[in-house]
Amino acid sequence: MKNLIISSLFCIFIISSCTKDTNSTPEYNVNQQGKLSVEFDNIVGSNNLQLNTATYTNSSNQTFNVTKLKYFVSNFKFTNSVGAVYTQPQDSSYFLIDESKPNSSNLVFNLPEGQYNLVSFLVGVDSLRNTLDVSKRTGVLDVTGLASDMYWSWNSGYIFFNLEGTSSAITANNGLFQYHIGGFGGYNTVTPNNLKTIQLNLTARGAPIVKKSNINTPNIHLFVDVNKIFSAVNTISFNTTSIVHSSMLGIPLATNLAQIFTHDHTEN
Amino acid sequence: MTFKKRMFFMVFIVGILACHKDHVSENLELEIPPHFPDIQYNLKDNAITNDKFNLGKKLFYDPILSADNTISCGSCHIQTSAFTHHGHSLSHGIYDRIGKRNSPPIMNLAWNNSFMWDGGIFNLDLLSISPITNHAEMDETLPHILQKLKSYPNYPSLFKNAFGQDSITGTLFLKALAQFMLMCTSTHSKYDSFILKKTELSPLELQGYQVFKNHCNVCHREPLFTNHEYLNNGLSISSFNDLGRGLITSNVNDNYTFKVPSLRNLSYTAPYMHDGRYLNLEAVFDHYSYGVQPTPNLAPILKNRIPLDSNDRKSLIAFLNTLNDKSFLFDTKLSAP
Known part of the structure; x- marks a missing residue:
């Protein structure tokens, strides 16, 4: 009997330790939350992006400047070192990065303690939010407010990525270019879907350690290279592409868009 | 309960009723006639x-x-x-x-x-x-x-x-x-009264109703007089090449298609078509009789056109006039404040 009790206890010990292991590693308490930030640092090649004043050169050797850069990122998910996924709640999962508003590019999340090896997010606004009642479109999704220039009123849907500027290579419209990339797949008819999910492995350049006791908020520093919009997969030249206001015309740009986000480093 | 208290209590009740009544009269109602389908708006x-x-x-x-x-x-x-x-x-x-x-x-x-x-x-x-x-x-x-x-x-x-x-x-x-x-x-046309068996149509109107059922009802479906579809009715392509629904869906099969418009209040909504190219119904009838062009995505039903002779046209106009609804056009509730 004594043996049985001892072996039972041993079994229970093993079971309970196994269970614990699948949830967290000894140094983290998954029942506690810590802060984690994700920074979207907009660059052009090897230069920090400067609106209006700076001149850049694209892969077709055409010069341009940027007057506006705004884009939605949403539906954030973080995967920790034991494979558990933290999903940011829907109602606080939509962000509008605006180069003219420095505060908009640093997003802060509260999530369980752990080392996070993967981050994934959507560039744009998913089809569900794109079709919700107007009363649910608050904050950055308010089509009558913050999102008024990030919305196609004539073809109901959010613009996911909005890059505007001028180039001497463009003869029409005073050299203006407008790349409005959107298209969530259609409400009652199938239309082009330009939503892109970005998944970045953070281990090579530093996985963030989230702990309640952290003094500094760990920061995932992403580079967003605007120049890759012109070249990542498809070559986009101002000669043929200057005004893009439809989901179909945006497809080659959206393919490039999926490649412009890279993890540069993490500040722990 | 003293008399005074009783009076107070009664006034109180009347007050509640009055409030209640006011509240009810404040709410307008969207009228859904019995021969109409369910509304789409939430x-x-x-x-x-x-x-x-x-x-x-x-x-x-x-x-x-x-x-x-x-x-x-x-x-x-x-x-x-x-x-x-x-x-x-x-x-x-x-x-x-x-x-x-x-x-x-x-x-x-x-x-x-x-x-x-x-x-x-x-x-x-x-x-x-x-x-x-x-x-x-x-x-x-x-x-x-x-x-x-x-x-x-x-x-x-x-x-x-x-x-x-x-x-x-x-x-x-x-x-x-x-x-x-x-x-x-707009739900109070002569047609609506006829469908609800409150009025009769004249022989000419009934004849036009038959022409309508033979030729028009597939797309301009009763009682809203549209099937809510996007179709190409064979208009010649305009100078700026308006792709219509194709601009929305980026699907070539939708190029040159436009929403089938309702025929209600047709007498008051000239000119006709998405670009207002036809100034009167005669021009519209001419179009369907012999003007339909074989443009991409032409609605199959129009491939053989819709020949309408002068008798058809006369009776059809009589029927279409039963879709006019003056109570809607002159409803002061909808007029500029």
Whole structure:
């Protein structure tokens, strides 16, 4: 009997330790939350992006400047070192990065303690939010407010990525270019879907350690290279592409868009 | 209970009843005739009340919704023309800029689940944003309108009365405009009375009804007189190559298709077609009789055209006239305040 009790206890010990292991590693308490930030640092090649004043050169050797850069990122998910996924709640999962508003590019999340090896997010606004009642479109999704220039009123849907500027290579419209990339797949008819999910492995350049006791908020520093919009997969030249206001015309740009986000480093 | 107390109690009860009665009379109702299908609009998210409707009406007729404060929604959607822009093939917006499409009627929108000639908008609440921001129409921005409304007399209190909130928000603005548009229902034509067995059609009208059933009813389906589809009816391609629904879906099979318009109040909505190219119904009949062009995605039903002889036309016009609804055109509830 004594043996049985001892072996039972041993079994229970093993079971309970196994269970614990699948949830967290000894140094983290998954029942506690810590802060984690994700920074979207907009660059052009090897230069920090400067609106209006700076001149850049694209892969077709055409010069341009940027007057506006705004884009939605949403539906954030973080995967920790034991494979558990933290999903940011829907109602606080939509962000509008605006180069003219420095505060908009640093997003802060509260999530369980752990080392996070993967981050994934959507560039744009998913089809569900794109079709919700107007009363649910608050904050950055308010089509009558913050999102008024990030919305196609004539073809109901959010613009996911909005890059505007001028180039001497463009003869029409005073050299203006407008790349409005959107298209969530259609409400009652199938239309082009330009939503892109970005998944970045953070281990090579530093996985963030989230702990309640952290003094500094760990920061995932992403580079967003605007120049890759012109070249990542498809070559986009101002000669043929200057005004893009439809989901179909945006497809080659959206393919490039999926490649412009890279993890540069993490500040722990 | 003393007499005084009893009196007080009775007054109290009467007060409650009075309040209750007031409250009930405040709520307008969207009339759904028995021969109509269910509405598409979700009234649960925007229950119609007198105050919200009246606010929507004031906004609809207010030129401050345009960039230079010169035109209102009602400028191109005139009630006595079933809320179209009578006599204008293409409407002009501020600074006399000309649009690319004929101003469609605002009529029975509650039964629609997509809007505009190309169906690019899928929710009535979102509809107003398009003409307000369109460069060739009102060319205004929503944030600027909200700013203007906040600084105008009356609006803050009208919004507060209607929605019980101190702030004027874009959502409330759009919901109020939607309420006005929802109440623009045309359901009292002679045809409706006939279907409800309240009146008879004349022999000529009945003959026209038969012509209609033989040739028109597949697309202009009763009782709304549209099947809500997007079809190419064989108009010659216009100078600026308007792709219609194709612009929305980017699908070549949708090129040159446009929403099948309702035939209600047809007498008041000339000129006809998405670009207002036909000035009268004779021209429309000519088109279907021998003008249909074999353009890409032509509706199969029109491949052999619809020959309409003079007898057909005469009776068809008589029937189509039974779709006119003067009670809608002259309903003071919908008129400019």
